[in-house]
């Protein structure tokens with residue numbers, strides 16, 4: 001994949017720079033930001049631009065207002081929090097396009113920040129409307145995308161508007177994501193491993209197929225393990241199975257053998273008759289699931305086996321929980337793997353987490369600081385790992401090497 005222009009390569013002094021950020025943060029019912037991780041994550045790019053005397057126009061979506069002006073999804077509280085974090089005033093525009101916005105952008109001086117109102121208050125953002133995209137770009141000289149979480153969507157602010165700039169660069173967060181995920185995809189330090197779990201096997205199949213090209217050992221956990229077990233002819237009781245993907249699962253196991261990669265399935269399981277902390281649980285072999293029982297977590301032998309692989313690996317990619325981790329009886333597998341990955345990171349293993357539920361497990365254990373890279377975009381990181389081009393990245397200018 002060609003390298004993309006970075007914000008570091010731009011000559012921004014005195015210019016007005018449009019930056020697509022990901023400020024999709026949770027707000028409580030008093031309109032207060034309850035988790036500012038995403039705002040803080042954008043500071044590196046914002047400070048870089050401020051130090052170089054650029055005028056900054058920031059734009060983001062928040063929630064799913066579906067083209068309507070929804071008070072509860074206003075970015076106004078984000079402007080206040082950003083001002084605190086950046087220690088500099090942040091102006092707020094009550095819309096993202098229109099005459100008032102144009103005036104505010106025209107009046108913006110170098111070193112000043114303007115945050116636009118929620119892009120998705122206009123349906124034209126997600127439909128990638130050409131006129132809306134042109135209007136968004138008006139008054140700005142350069143474009144930067146630092147919102148990895150929406151890079152897999154061809155929206156007006158991630159794709160359409162890039163046509164109106166001669167230089168479109170990746171922000172520092174996006175560059176970091178591409179560096180870490182790209183390394184895992186193309187030339188992971190070996191031996192390399194992937195730990196894949198979760199329920200939606202349909203979304204993970206293309207990821208497994210893509211990772212078979214570069215990763216030595218793929219460890220499967222979570223609900224999707226049962227489609228593989230079923231494909232191997234085992235009875236899985238009431239466990240989650242995607243009947244339509246049995247053939248695909250079989251094909252994947254066969255092709256792993258052909259290319260000399262290892263796919264590991266759980267060697268023991270925690271089962272119950274219902275997803276509840278009150279339900280009776282048993283630890284059994286995958287061949288012994290009784291009728292009416294479901295596999296809801298990996299068992300202790302699997303934890304030991306997978307931890308052993310982690311210990312021997314130089315790089316590891318993780319996506320998806322090992323069990324129904326929202327219910328404490330079935331959380332052990334996920335939590336133990338998170339801990340084992342944190343320990344591996346401490347020993348120098350490159351660990352990359354593909355967003356989503358795995359991040360929630362890591363956060364619950366307070367281990368966030370102990371991982372190599374935690375992706376800010378669940379959907380985007382999975383699509384990238386599938387080897388799919390991300391429209392928001394493709395649209396950026398290529399780095400011209402001299």
Ligand code: AMP
Nearest residue numbers: 198199200222223295296320323324325
């Ligand atoms: P995904 O969005 O595909 O990553 O799936 C995440 C969800 O998978 C979580 O909500 C887990 O509760 C669920 N999950 C994990 N393991 C199992 C399992 N063995 N059976 C049913 N659901 C599971």
